[in-house]
Amino acid sequence: MTKSDLLFDKGNDKHAEFLVFFGTFVDTPKLGELRIRERTSVGVLGGIIRFINRNSFDPIKDCLAYDSSLSPEDVTVIDTIGEDKTQHSTFYFPGFIDTHNHVSQYPNVGVFGNSTLLDWLEKYTFPIEAALANENIAKEVYNKVISKTLSHGTTTVAYYNTIDLKSTKLLAQLSSLSGQRVLVGKVCMDANGPDYYIEDTKTSFESTVKVVKYIRETLCDSLINPIVTPRFAPSCSRELMQQLSKLVKDEDIHVQTHLSENKEEIQWVQDLFPECANYTDVYDKYGLLTEKTVLAHCIHLTDAEARVIKQRRCGISHCPISNSSLTSGECRVRWLLDQGIKVGLGTDVSAGHSCSILATGRQAFAVSRHLAMKKTDHVKLSVSECLFLATMGGAQVLHMDDTLGTFEVGKQFDAQVIDTDAPDSNVDMFHWQLQGEDEMQEQMQDIYTNPPLLTKEDIIAKWFFNGDDRNTTKVWVAGHQVYQV
Structure with a gap:
């Protein structure tokens, strides 16, 4: 085979x-x-x-x-x-757990130009996501990402799709056929999008409800779960976030979104939501922070924001390849862990240029070293800690640590x-x-x-730094x- x-x-x-x-x-x-x-x-x-x-x-x-x-x-x-x-x-x-993967963006893997987050969204991301309304294109992309992630040992993925209802159902179908354990999210986006890629509030909410019902009542596969997916605060109206929050609470559904990825983005959020104390407060005020919420990036959090995230028991998806590629910043993972905040790893395809959680773990290791050069050795992550983030940490972030992440x-x-x-x-x-x-x-x-002999820990470290899908x-x-x- x-x-x-x-x-x-x-x-x-x-x-x-x-x-x-x-x-x-x-x-x-x-x-x-x-x-x-x-x-x-x-x-x-x-x-x-x-x-x-x-x-x-x-x-x-x-x-x-x-x-x-x-x-x-x-x-x-x-x-x-x-x-x-x-x-x-x-x-x-x-099995590795990928807590943040934009499956619909995969054709853009390795394509960055000289962009940072906001212009990268406009130039590269929105056009490719809009194209996946074509179900033939979508099927080809989804099958490629599912097969690629499985070949890299990823058994559980939180997928962002697009705003399109039909293609999101297709992603759920193909994931079920593959046997991968996934959370499937239809992106919600009723504000600040291009004319060709935006939806009204009613459509955004109702199509999300339809995805939830399709997965739970029609597909009926215990491995496939819905996840409510407001893209990020600038792309969602207050009304939409409030409606999604009620759905989340009524139906006990996961949430995934972005938080504090880029300094320009943070300022934009502050301008759009002057009634909120900070970026995290937007999601808190409109009811989207729960123990099943996955917050991607969280690079530039304040102490006050971190306290709220801890109180709400949210999880954070660390996406070091993406953060480095878009020069977004260096997430202070040790700082988060020291506060008892749940942290896992996310490939963040396509800003992340690899579907491999192992490669993502290596980058997390390197980013922690860069931070240590500016701060103290305490912020370094070890090999075993990066492997924890890749498995048990991801299970904690997805609120699945009772059933996934270790052999028990x-x-x-x-x-x-x-x-x-x-x-x-x-x-x-x-x-x-x-x-x-x-x-x-x-x-x-x-x-x-x-000649020095290798310990078992040495062998695992050699795999961590040199391994790839050929070893899975x-x-x-x-x-x-x-x-x-």
């Missing part, structure tokens, strides 16, 4: 089959903690993790011990150890297999660096003077395989 063979029919899966995944499991249950469990079996039924057994030698026996009514024929084992008894190259990692009994099995030794891998390791190569070590002692060989969402090389 090739990288292009990405979309699987969930209807062909054996939903009652008991799966046991066997190998090394790596995750980040807490900020700064990298948990590595070797020779571990994880039992999965109905997409839910039923048991985890460390130091396992017989995964089928583990499964039968969990449920004595089962026979070996009822169990399918997915073994990543195989002949690799040293377990250096392959491990399971939670009772959680959904959303996972990817990472193989650092995959064909053409960009992750290079030498045999004499690997633990367990005792005989080779003895043979090489006359040539090399005590299989992906599961809710226990269903949705991608493999």
